[in-house]
Amino acid sequence: MGEWSALAISQGVRDGELKAVEIAEETLSRIETNDPLLHAFLHVSPELALKRAAELDERIAKGEDPGRLSGVPVALKDNLCTRDMPTTAASAILDGWIPPYDATVVSRLKESGAVIIGKTNMDEFAMGSSTENSAFGATRNPHDPARVPGGSSGGSAVAVAASLVPLALGSDTGGSIRQPAALCGVVGMKPTYGMVSRYGLIAFASSLDQIGPFAATVADAAVLLEVIAGHDGYDSTSLDRQPPSLLDQLDRGVDGLKVGVVSELLEGADPAVAVQVRLAAETLANAGALVEDTSIPVLTYSLPAYYLLAPAEASSNLARYDGVRYGLRVDAPDVESMNSRTREKGFGAEVKRRIMLGTYALSAGYYDAFYLQAQKVRTLVINGFSAAYESYDLLLSPTSPTTAFPLGSRLADPLSMYLSDICTIPSNLAGHPAMSIPFGTDDDGLPVGVQLMAPALGEAVMVRAAAVLEAAESHLSGQQRRDEDEQ
Amino acid sequence: MSNEFETVVGLEVHCELATRTKLFCSCPNRFGDEPNTNVCPVCLGLPGSLPVLNEAAVEMAMRIGLALHCEIRPSVFHRKNYFYPDMPKDYQISQYDAPICVNGWLELPDGSKVGIVRAHLEEDTGKTTHVGSTGRIHDASYSLVDYNRAGVPLVEVVSAPDISSGQQARQYVSELRAILLATATSDGKLEEGSLRVDANVSVRRKGSDELGTRCEIKNLNSLRSLARAIEYESERQADLIRQGLEVVQETRHWSEDEERTVPMRSKEEAFDYRYFPEPDLVALVPGEQWIERVRGSMGMLPEERRKRLIEAIVRPRSSSEPTTSHISQAESDAEKSSDETPAEAVLSHVAKVVELGLDDLVIAAIELGADRRIAVMRAVNEAAADPERARHIEAGHFAKLIEMEHKGRISATQAKTILARMLEGDGEDPETIAAKEGFSALSRDELVEVINSVISANSDAWQRFVSGDQAVGKFLVGQVMKATRGRADGRAVMELLTARNEG
Ligand SMILES: [Zn+2]
Numbered sequence: 001m002g003e004w005s006a007l008a009i010s011q012g013v014r015d016g017e018l019k020a021v022e023i024a025e026e027t028l029s030r031i032e033t034n035d036p037l038l039h040a041f042l043h044v045s046p047e048l049a050l051k052r053a054a055e056l057d058e059r060i061a062k063g064e065d066p067g068r069l070s071g072v073p074v075a076l077k078d079n080l081c082t083r084d085m086p087t088t089a090a091s092a093i094l095d096g097w098i099p100p101y102d103a104t105v106v107s108r109l110k111e112s113g114a115v116i117i118g119k120t121n122m123d124e125f126a127m128g129s130s131t132e133n134s135a136f137g138a139t140r141n142p143h144d145p146a147r148v149p150g151g152s153s154g155g156s157a158v159a160v161a162a163s164l165v166p167l168a169l170g171s172d173t174g175g176s177i178r179q180p181a182a183l184c185g186v187v188g189m190k191p192t193y194g195m196v197s198r199y200g201l202i203a204f205a206s207s208l209d210q211i212g213p214f215a216a217t218v219a220d221a222a223v224l225l226e227v228i229a230g231h232d233g234y235d236s237t238s239l240d241r242q243p244p245s246l247l248d249q250l251d252r253g254v255d256g257l258k259v260g261v262v263s264e265l266l267e268g269a270d271p272a273v274a275v276q277v278r279l280a281a282e283t284l285a286n287a288g289a290l291v292e293d294t295s296i297p298v299l300t301y302s303l304p305a306y307y308l309l310a311p312a313e314a315s316s317n318l319a320r321y322d323g324v325r326y327g328l329r330v331d332a333p334d335v336e337s338m339n340s341r342t343r344e345k346g347f348g349a350e351v352k353r354r355i356m357l358g359t360y361a362l363s364a365g366y367y368d369a370f371y372l373q374a375q376k377v378r379t380l381v382i383n384g385f386s387a388a389y390e391s392y393d394l395l396l397s398p399t400s401p402t403t404a405f406p407l408g409s410r411l412a413d414p415l416s417m418y419l420s421d422i423c424t425i426p427s428n429l430a431g432h433p434a435m436s437i438p439f440g441t442d443d444d445g446l447p448v449g450v451q452l453m454a455p456a457l458g459e460a461v462m463v464r465a466a467a468v469l470e471a472a473e474s475h476l477s478g479q480q481r482r483d484e485d486e487q
Numbered sequence: 488m489s490n491e492f493e494t495v496v497g498l499e500v501h502c503e504l505a506t507r508t509k510l511f512c513s514c515p516n517r518f519g520d521e522p523n524t525n526v527c528p529v530c531l532g533l534p535g536s537l538p539v540l541n542e543a544a545v546e547m548a549m550r551i552g553l554a555l556h557c558e559i560r561p562s563v564f565h566r567k568n569y570f571y572p573d574m575p576k577d578y579q580i581s582q583y584d585a586p587i588c589v590n591g592w593l594e595l596p597d598g599s600k601v602g603i604v605r606a607h608l609e610e611d612t613g614k615t616t617h618v619g620s621t622g623r624i625h626d627a628s629y630s631l632v633d634y635n636r637a638g639v640p641l642v643e644v645v646s647a648p649d650i651s652s653g654q655q656a657r658q659y660v661s662e663l664r665a666i667l668l669a670t671a672t673s674d675g676k677l678e679e680g681s682l683r684v685d686a687n688v689s690v691r692r693k694g695s696d697e698l699g700t701r702c703e704i705k706n707l708n709s710l711r712s713l714a715r716a717i718e719y720e721s722e723r724q725a726d727l728i729r730q731g732l733e734v735v736q737e738t739r740h741w742s743e744d745e746e747r748t749v750p751m752r753s754k755e756e757a758f759d760y761r762y763f764p765e766p767d768l769v770a771l772v773p774g775e776q777w778i779e780r781v782r783g784s785m786g787m788l789p790e791e792r793r794k795r796l797i798e799a800i801v802r803p804r805s806s807s808e809p810t811t812s813h814i815s816q817a818e819s820d821a822e823k824s825s826d827e828t829p830a831e832a833v834l835s836h837v838a839k840v841v842e843l844g845l846d847d848l849v850i851a852a853i854e855l856g857a858d859r860r861i862a863v864m865r866a867v868n869e870a871a872a873d874p875e876r877a878r879h880i881e882a883g884h885f886a887k888l889i890e891m892e893h894k895g896r897i898s899a900t901q902a903k904t905i906l907a908r909m910l911e912g913d914g915e916d917p918e919t920i921a922a923k924e925g926f927s928a929l930s931r932d933e934l935v936e937v938i939n940s941v942i943s944a945n946s947d948a949w950q951r952f953v954s955g956d957q958a959v960g961k962f963l964v965g966q967v968m969k970a971t972r973g974r975a976d977g978r979a980v981m982e983l984l985t986a987r988n989e990g
Contacts (some may be wrong), residue, residue, distance in 0.1 A: 081535040093535065101528050103535060200535040207766035235537050236768050313766055316566050319577035320532050324632070335572055335630070362568070362761035371763060 006166045006220040010113070010406040012441055013071030017326070018059060019204045020053035020071030024115055031117070033155055039139045040149075040158040042078050043086050044118035049073070051357030052115050067112030068227055074109055075159040075168040078119040079126055080211070081200040085116070090134040091124045093346025094327045103200020104235070105211050105228045107167060114226045117165055120155025124348045126204040128152050129420035132411060133350045140288045140407070141184060143446055148403040150180030150420070153214070157184040160214045164319045167224050168214040170264050173204045174306055175399075175424025177212045178436035180448020182399035185438040187221045187466070190424075194239035196225075197232030203317040205310035206237075208428040209384050213434045217435065218466045222246035241457075250458045250467040254418065255288030257393045257465065264299045265397035265423045265451075272442035280439050280450040281396055283472040284362045284465060294392065298377075298384040302426040305377035307359045307418060308370050309429075315358030319347060353414065382430045389455040394465055399436035399449035421452055433459045437469045440476065492690045492728070494721040496650035496696060497604075500663055502642045502673045503611065503681035504547045510610045510640035511538030518679060530638035532575030532858075536768050540564075541681035543585070544640035548608045549773060549781045551642050552588025554666045554788050555603045560756040560920060561772040562587040562607070564765040569758050571940075573613035573632050581609035583641075583762045587771065593646070593666070595658045596838035597831065602647030613637040642672070648687065653714030654722075660684055660710060664843055665789040677709055679747065684713055688720045690728065700734040704748055706741045715740040720748050786829065792841045799850045800837070800859050839867050843874040851882030857889035865889065869906045876910045884909060888917040900973035901926040911942045929974050934967075937975070938983055941966045953988055960984060 002008075012018030028046050035041050038295045056066050070343045074083065079089040081099035082426030088094040102110070109116065123133035131139040131154025141147040141160040153170030153425060159179035160168050170177040173191035181188025188213045196211045203209060213224035230244035261281050266274055285291040323329035330341040347355070361370035400420055410417040427434035433456070436449035450469065454462040506516050512529035526976045528536040532677050552559050565583035586607030592600045613634040626927040644663060650656050661711045665673035665681060684707045689699035704720055707713045719741075724734045739748040787795070840846050845866045852862045864887070870877035888909070901921070921927070929937070942949045945966060962979060967980045 040906060062742075079535075082532075082853065087534070089534070097534075099528070099535065101533075101536075199537050202534040203767075205766075234539060236539050278802045312763060316578050316761070316763070317566050319568060319570065320534070322570060322577055325531060325575065326533070336570075339570055359761065362763055364759045365762075366764075367761075429493070 002213060004163050004166055005217055006069060006223060006265045009166060010068060010070045013056070013113075013427060014065060016061065018071065019054060020056040020115060021050060021251075023071050024049045024117070026055035026119055027035050027115075027165055030162075034142075034162055034164060037140060037145060038142060038162055038164075039137055040120055040155040040162065040164060041075070041118045041203070042088065042090065042121050042134075042136055042155065044267040045085055045116070046147050048084055049115050049117050056152075056246050057113070064275075068112045069109065070113035072113045072114050072223075073117045073165045075117050075120050075156055075165045076106065076468070077122050077153050077156050077168070077170045079171055079202040079204075080119075080169060081202070082116065082119065085119055087119065087202070088135075089125045090122045090136055091321075091346065091348070091351070092135040092328060093321045093342070094202075095135070097327050101200065104197035104232045105339060107171075108228050108230075108344055114167075114227075119173060119273040120153070120159055120168060120170075122155055122170075123152035123176075124362065125202065125314070126171055126173055126209075127350050127402060128356055129175070129179055130405075130407075130410065131143070131155060131180070133348055134409065135348055138407060141404045143180070143185065143288050144404065144444070147406050147446070148183070150183035150404065152176040152180075153188075154180045154184075157181050157186055157188065159184045160184070160216055163216070163293045166216060166374065167220060169208055169211055169224075169228070170214055171201055172424075172428065173208045173210075173310060174428050176315060176422040177214065178424045178434060178449070178451060179400045179420055181214060181412050181436040182438070182451075183439040183447065185441075185447030185449070186214055186216055187218055187435065187437055188212065188449075188472075189221050189225060189277070189435040189459075191225060191229065191459060192239070193428075194235075194237050194435070195229050195244070195457075195459070197228075197235040197238050199232055199238075203313075205313040207313060207318060208306075208310055209368050209381075210428075215288060217248060218463055218470045219250055220434070222463050223249065239457075244457070244459050246460055246463050249464050252464050253287055254284055254468050257284075257461065258391065259284050259289045259291045259394045259396055259465070260292065260388055260392035261301065262388075262395050262397045262453075263293050263295050264297060265426075268419075268422060269398040269401045270442070273403065273448050275399060276339050276440040277396065277398050277450050280437075280469055283469055284396070287468045287472075289465070291396075294395070295334040296384045296388050296426075298380045299426045301377045302381055302429055303418065303422050305374040305381070306421075306425045306429060307357065308374035309378065310352040311358030312361045312371050313358065313475035315355045315362065316353055318347075318351065335465035344419075350414070378429045381426055382431075385426070385430045385432060385453075385455070393454070393461050394458070395453040397451045399423060403442045403444070403446035403448055405438060427453050431457075432456055433462055435462060435466055437466045438471050439472070440470055489690060492721070492725045493693050493699075494653075494717065495648045495689045495691060496652075496656050496717055497648035497687040497701075497809065498644075498646045498656060499652065499685045499687070500644045500645065500646075500660065501611075501683040502663075502667055502675070504544050504550070504640040504642060505671065505673050506541060506543045506547065506640055508541055508542050508543075509638040510544050510608070511638055514638065516639050517635070518681070519820070520635055522631070522635060525635045526637070530575065531634055532577075532637075538580060538765075540768060540771065540871075541640065544608060545771065545773065546781055547640070547670075548587050548606065548642050549778060550670040550785055551644070551672050551726055552591065553605050553665065553778075553782050553785060554670050555588065555591035555606060555644065556592055557588035557591030557603060557606060559773055559778050560585065560587060560589055561770060563770050564608075564768045565762045566765050569763040571612065572630060573615040573634070573637070575613065575634060575637050579610060579612065580765050580768070582607035587773070593659065593662055595662055596793060598832055598834075599655070601649045601655075601659055604645045604647050604716070606642050606644045609641050609643060611639040611641050612635050614942070648689075653717035656686060656717050657710045657714045660713060661842070662789065665839045669786060669788050670791075671786075678840075686713065686717055686720075688717055688724070689734070690721050690724045699728075700736050701742060702734065705738060705751070706739055706743075708743070712741055712743060715746065716748060719746065723748065725872070739799055739876050754778055789838075789841050792846050793837050796837050796840060796846045796850060798832075798852050800863070801834075836863050836867050841869070843867075843871055844878055845870055845874060848878065848880060848885055852886040853891060855886035856881060857886040858893040861889045861893055862886075864908060865902070869903050870910070872907070873910045876912050879912065880909055884914075884917055891917060891921065895979065897921055897926050898928050898974055898976045900968070901928070904973075927974070928976060931973060934975055934979065934983065937970050938968055938980065938987070941970060952984070 156168035161184035
C-alpha cells in the first residue's frame with residue numbers, strides 16, 4: 001500500500017490507479033488486526049464499506065468523478081447520526097439505536113465519495129477527556145496502550161493515529177477534538193462555531209458543540225473541513241457563507257503574521273509540554289512571524305464558566321432520553337418511575353453528574369448566580385480574545401497541559417480530569433476556530449500537541465501556521481530519529 | 488354574584504396557527520390524520536435533530552399581534568423544561584421574557600377594551616390518550632401518544648386582568664376568534680382544541696384596587712363552560728372570603744359533568760421550568776419593512792367592519808332624512824332579549840352580521856336602497872342558516888327581496904321562504920322564485936275579509952281584545968296567518984285589528 005493519506009488515496013482512486021475496494025479491504029484488515037487492543041471502534045460495517053467502495057469503482061470505470069474524497073475511508077465519532085449504522089454516543093441508553101436519517105456531515109461525506117467505515121468510541125455523550133466514560137469500554141492510546149487517548153473523541157483520534165483510517169470526524173465542545181489529537185499525535189481541528197452544520201450531531205452543549213476533522217496531516221484535515229463545511233438550512237446556527245478555501249493556503253507561510261503566546265495557558269503546563277510550545281513559537285518566528293508573549297487574564301475564568309454552561313445545556317439536551325420513544329426503556333408501574341429507572345440504568349456516572357450540575361445551575365434561585373454569571377464570563381472571554389486579536393493574527397498555546405496519562409489515573413478525581421481541557425475551552429466559549437498540531441514528544445516519547453487559535457473564520461490563516469509547524473516537526477523528528485540511530 | 492364582590496379575570500388563550508407546516512420542521516400541520524404519520528426527526532425530538540423556524544408562523548403571529556394593536560418586538564425563544572411523555576424533547580420551545588407581541592388591546596363589540604399583555608409563539612405538544620378507568624394518567628393501565636400535533640405552532644395570547652364576568656370572557660374569546668378568522672391565522676375551533684382557554688379568576692371587594700388570590704381554571708372546552716366556570720369559581724371564592732377563609736392559589740379543573748371546579752393535583756404546581764435561551768435558534772428580529780408588509784397585507788378586522796356596518800345603517804339617505812330615526816327604528820324593532828337595552832341589541836345584531844361575514848352583503852343591499860332593519864334581520868336570522876352560501880348571494884337580489892317585503896308585496900313569511908330558496912344557490916331572482924311559488928301578499932280587501940271571518944269565528948277572543956287584552960291580539964293575528972297560510976303580513980294584520988277596534 002502506498003501513501004496512507006486522504007489526498008493520495010482519492011487522487012489514486014480518481015485516476016484509476018487505486019481501487020476503492022482495495023483501500024476498503026486494507027482498512028478493514030488494519031482494523032481487524034489492531035482494534036481488538038485499541039478499541040477505537042464501536043461499530044464497523046465491512047459489508048456496507050465494501051459495497052460502497054465497489055460502487056465507487058464502477059462509477060469511476062464509467063468515467064464519473066465521485067468527488068474529492070473518492071474511496072477515502074472515514075471513521076465517524078459515534079455521536080454523528082448514520083441511517084445505516086447504530087449511533088449510540090457510547091451510551092447504554094442508546095444501545096442499538098439506528099437513526100432514520102444521516103447527519104448533514106455524513107451526507108456531505110457520501111456526496112464527496114468517502115467510504116464510511118464505522119463509528120468510533122467516545123466518552124458517553126462526549127462528556128469526558130479520556131474516552132474512559134464510554135458505556136462500551138475504554139479506548140487505548142496507540143503510543144502506549146496503558147494510557148488514555150484523551151477524549152471525548154478518543155476513538156477517532158486513535159483510528160487516525162494508528163493509521164486505521166486516514167480521516168475521522170469528531171466533535172469538540174470543550175476540546176474533545178484537539179485534546180485527543182494532541183495526546184495521540186495527530187492533527188485535530190475545531191472550526192468556527194456555525195462553520196459546520198450540527199444537524200445530526202447528538203447534542204451535548206448546543207452553543208459550544210462543533211464537528212471537526214482528524215487527520216495525519218494538515219492538508220488532509222483541510223480537505224476534510226472543506227468537504228463538510230458550509231451553510232445548512234437544517235441548522236439555524238449554521239453560518240450563511242461559502243465553505244472556506246484552505247488547501248490552497250497551505251504554502252503561503254507565516255511571513256509577517258503576528259502570533260501571541262498566551263502566558264495564562266502556558267503556566268500550568270508540564271515542562272515537557274511547555275518546551276515544545278516554546279520550540280513551536282521559535283519555529284514560527286524563524287519562518288518570519290512576529291512572535292511574542294501575551295496575556296489574556298480573563299481566560300483563567302473559562303473553565304468554571306464552561307462547567308456551568310455546558311452541563312446546563314446538557315441537562316436539557318439529555319432530557320429526551322426518557323424511555324418513551326427510542327433507546328433503552330426500563331419498565332415500571334407508572335411513567336415517572338419508568339423515566340427515572342430508565343435514566344438511572346441508561347446513563348453513566350459522569351453524565352449523571354453533569355445533568356445534576358446543569359439542572360442545579362438553571363434552577364429557580366440559582367439561575368442568576370450560576371448560569372447568568374457564567375454567560376457574563378463568556379462575554380468577557382470573547383472580549384478578551386477580541387482585544388488580543390487586535391494585536392495578533394493567531395494565538396499559540398499548549399493543547400493539553402500534559403501528555404497522555406495512564407488509564408484510570410484521573411477517574412476518581414473529576415476535577416483533575418476537567419483540568420485536561422483548560423487550554424481548549426476558551427475557543428469553544430468564544431466560538432472561535434482552534435487546532436492541535438503534533439509537535440515533538442515528551443521524555444517518554446509521548447506526543448505533544450500545540451494549539452493554534454484564530455478569530456472567527458480565521459481558519460485559513462490558522463492552517464498556514466499549522467503547515468509551517470508540521471513541516472518543521474517532520475524535519476525535527478527525522479533529525480531526532482537519525483540522532484538516535486547514530487547513538 | 489352579590490354586590491359585595493367583583494370578579495377579575497385574565498385569559499390565556501392558545502391558538503393553533505393554520506400554517507401548512509409545523510413550527511420547526513416541514514411536517515404537515517393537519518388535524519385528524521392517522522396517529523404518528525405527520526412526524527420527522529425534528530418534531531419527534533430525535534437525537535441530533537435541530538429546529539428551524541417556520542417564517543409563515545412568525546408572520547401569522549405578527550398578524551395576530553397587529554390585529555390586537557400590539558407592538559412587534561425582537562424576540563428570543565427559550566426552553567421550558569419538564570418531563571411529559573407527549574413532549575418529544577422533554578422541553579418546550581417557547582418565548583419567555585422576550586415575546587414577539589406586547590402591549591395591545593382587544594375591543595369588544597360593546598366598545599369595552601381588554602388589555603393584551605403579550606402574544607408569543609411556541610410549539611404544541613403531542614396528544615396522550617390514557618387507556619384506563621378514568622382517562623387520567625395516574626390510573627391508566629397504559630397510554631398512547633400521537634405526535635402529529637407535536638411541533639404545531641401556537642400563539643398564546645395573554646390578556647390583562649380586565650375581564651369582569653363570565654359573559655365578558657365569552658365575548659372576549661368570541662372576538663378573539665373572529666380576529667383569528669379575519670386574519671386567516673387559525674380556524675379557532677374550541678371543540679377541536681385549536682383554541683384552548685385557561686382562565687385566571689380572582690375576586691375582590693368592590694372598589695378595591697388590590698387583586699385577590701387567583702386560581703387558574705383549565706379544561707374549558709366551550710364558550711358555555713368558560714362562562715359557567717368563571718361564574719362558579721368567583722362564587723366559590725366569594726363564599727370562602729365571606730366565611731373568613733383564604734383562597735388558595737392553585738390550578739383547578741372545570742368538571743363539565745359536575746358543573747364545578749375541582750383542584751388538580753398540587754404536584755403540578757411545583758414545576759421549576761428552568762427556562763433558558765434556546766441555543767439551537769437565533770434571536771428573531773423582524774425588521775420594520777417586514778412588519779409593514781405584514782400590516783399592509785391584512786384585511787379588515789371585525790372591529791373596523793362593525794364600525795363600517797353601523798355607519799351604513801345610520802348614514803342618512805338624503806338630507807331630509809334624520810340620522811337618529813334609523814337608530815331609534817332599529818332599536819325599537821330589534822328582536823331583543825329581555826336583558827338587553829335596545830342599543831345593545833343593535834350592537835349585538837351588528838356583531839352577528841360581521842361574525843357571519845354578511846356585512847358586505849347587507850351594506851351593498853342598503854346602498855341599493857334596501858330597508859336597513861329588514862336587511863339586518865334577514866341576515867341575522869335567515870341567511871345565518873348558511874352564511875357561506877349567503878355570502879355569494881347577489882346583492883341586487885338580496886336588495887330586491889327586502890324591497891318586496893318592505894313594500895308589502897310579499898309577507899315576511901314568504902320572504903323567508905324565498906331567501907331559503909336563494910340560499911340553495913341557483914342564483915334565481917327573488918321575483919322569479921315568488922312567481923314559481925305563487926307568492927303574493929293579500930290585497931287589503933282580501934285581508935279585511937279574512938279578518939272578519941276570524942273575528943266571527945272567535946268572538947270571545949275578539950271581545951277580550953276589544954276590552955283591552957292586548958295579549959289576545961297575538962292569538963288573533965296567528966289565526967289570520969293560519970287562514971292565509973302565511974300570505975298575510977303580521978304587522979298589517981295587527982294594524983287592521985287595532986284600527987277596527989278603535990274605529
Ligand atoms: Zn416534523
